Amino acid sequence: MSLIDITEKNCIKVDLESLDKEGVIEELVDLLVNAGKIKDKQKAIDDIMEREKKGSTGLEKGIAVPHAKTEAVDKLSLAFGISKDGVDFNAMDGEYSYLILLLLAPPGASGPHVEALASIARFLTPPVIREKLKNVKSSDDIINIIIEYENS
Amino acid sequence: MNQIKKILVVINGTEQSYIASLYAVYLAILMKCELIGMYVINEKALNDLLKVKIFIDEEKVDYEKDMEKDADRYLAQFEQTAGKKNLSLKKVIKKGSIHEEVVKYVKEEDLDLVVIGELKKIVSVKDVAYDEMERILRVAKVPVLVVKGKEKIEMLYQNI
Numbered sequence: 001m002s003l004i005d006i007t008e009k010n011c012i013k014v015d016l017e018s019l020d021k022e023g024v025i026e027e028l029v030d031l032l033v034n035a036g037k038i039k040d041k042q043k044a045i046d047d048i049m050e051r052e053k054k055g056s057t058g059l060e061k062g063i064a065v066p067h068a069k070t071e072a073v074d075k076l077s078l079a080f081g082i083s084k085d086g087v088d089f090n091a092m093d094g095e096y097s098y099l100i101l102l103l104l105a106p107p108g109a110s111g112p113h114v115e116a117l118a119s120i121a122r123f124l125t126p127p128v129i130r131e132k133l134k135n136v137k138s139s140d141d142i143i144n145i146i147i148e149y150e151n152s
Numbered sequence: 153m154n155q156i157k158k159i160l161v162v163i164n165g166t167e168q169s170y171i172a173s174l175y176a177v178y179l180a181i182l183m184k185c186e187l188i189g190m191y192v193i194n195e196k197a198l199n200d201l202l203k204v205k206i207f208i209d210e211e212k213v214d215y216e217k218d219m220e221k222d223a224d225r226y227l228a229q230f231e232q233t234a235g236k237k238n239l240s241l242k243k244v245i246k247k248g249s250i251h252e253e254v255v256k257y258v259k260e261e262d263l264d265l266v267v268i269g270e271l272k273k274i275v276s277v278k279d280v281a282y283d284e285m286e287r288i289l290r291v292a293k294v295p296v297l298v299v300k301g302k303e304k305i306e307m308l309y310q311n312i
Binding site: 001002004051054055058059064067073079090107108110111113114115118119120121147150151152 | 155164197198204208218
């Protein structure tokens with residue numbers, strides 16, 4: 001699955017304002033609500049936080065990938081956020097998270113959900129990609145980085 | 153002499169693989185050959201996500217169970233499709249890397265033809281590299297038939 005398939009400009013925010021994990025998650029959920037992808041905002045947040053309780057989705061090197069299966073969406077939905085100051089996501093390396101990708105999938109779509117997460121993991125692996133993302137100024141910058149990566 | 157004795161259809165829950173299954177039933181009737189439906193649970197992707205710690209153990213188990221249910225559901229659908237034309241279907245579920253399991257099974261069972269659904273539109277180089285149906289097309293050692301033309305295929309199936 002290509003990231004281009006599931007990334008939309010109006011679901012990207014390059015200047016997340018929240019200073020904590022819960023706030024950032026709500027900001028990203030709001031992007032999806034405004035894009036018409038979430039039917040039930042509270043259900044989405046509850047399901048994401050339920051997943052967070054089992055183990056933080058803050059990874060290493062400034063990345064967080066909160067995700068959940070939820071009836072609040074009808075199809076795979078991705079929101080992309082950059083926090084310039086970083087947010088404490090209880091990441092495994094103890095560092096703040098700057099690149100946060102929120103992925104929601106309806107129940108019964110485990111195959112595509114897994115493929116999308118695998119695509120995200122591959123995309124965020126090269127250090128040069130992470131550096132570029134941290135320095136973006138607009139959603140278009142992110143779209144261009146994804147397109148460039150996908151065609152490299 | 154009928155050279156095609158066993159046809160394998162790769163089922164993955166997409167509409168494309170469903171259309172492929174209709175055409176495979178049509179071919180199996182015409183050529184009087186055995187029909188096999190295969191669903192591969194992408195255990196490789198699950199393990200990769202566990203390795204990079206996007207998934208926790210409990211989650212991997214949960215998603216694997218979901219994918220097993222998907223496999224049962226989509227193969228049952230294929231069985232029904234075949235059954236409507238009085239054909240039996242051999243159902244196979246494997247776990248691992250999708251294209252590798254298909255290629256391995258084709259070799260083990262000495263299959264003659266692999267049938268897959270229409271390939272999705274390629275939007276990037278990475279798409280080509282990572283799309284499992286593309287990989288089957290490239291690495292299979294037997295002919296691979298890519299089924300296209302939904303309306304015509306549905307009509308062929310209805311009328312056989």
